[in-house]
Amino acid sequence: MKLPIYRWKVEADDDSIIEAVALVDTPAIEMNWQAFSKPYAFKADGEKRIISGPLMVAKLPIYRRDKSGEYYGIFTAEDIYNLRNKFFKQSKDKEVNMMHDPSKMVDGVYMIESFLIDSKRGINPPLGYNLTDGSWFGSYKIDNSDVWDEFIKSGEFKGFSIEGVFNSVQIDAKPLSVIEQIIEVVKSIEN
DSSP: OOEEEEEEEOOTSSOEEEEEEEEEOOOOTTOOEEESSSSTTOOSSSSSEEEEEEETTTOOOEEEEETTTEEEEEOHHHHHHHHHHHHHHOOHHHHHHEEEEEEEEEEEEEEEEEEEOOOGTTTTOOTOOOOOOEEEEEEEEEEOHHHHHIIIIISSEEEEEEEEEEEEEOOSSSSOOHHHHHHHHHHHOOO
């Protein structure tokens, strides 16, 4: 199947925004979080109530199907950098919902750590993750016992999903096979 690829382009001064971070059962980036009970232990026993994982992955083609059709979308390292900055500037670190449902906003869940992978600065992916430079990694503290017990500790939710409004620009006008498109797009955006 031939699908177009779009870049969700984010400029420092455009109208794009992260509205919330959703706790989801199947993250679009196909990477789950780790639930920490003690430092460096990957168990969900509730002692620390911290979930850590990738929020966005630079140059990762994400499959989408919506009213406009089927396509892949990507964020570059620059797009993620700009979104991360807007996220904190607009104090979105406590805007968390479940499964992208704005009627299911949760209290007692807030970001406690955030960093962009940057190998030139010595900021490498945590163990167990193969992330490209420019990817965004974060940790949330779960003080809400209902969210922790029913959705995190139970394993119902497994990862983060960014929810927002982004401008899209088609970056491949002549779709090839999906694999060929991905290879060409990644080559074209590498700096």
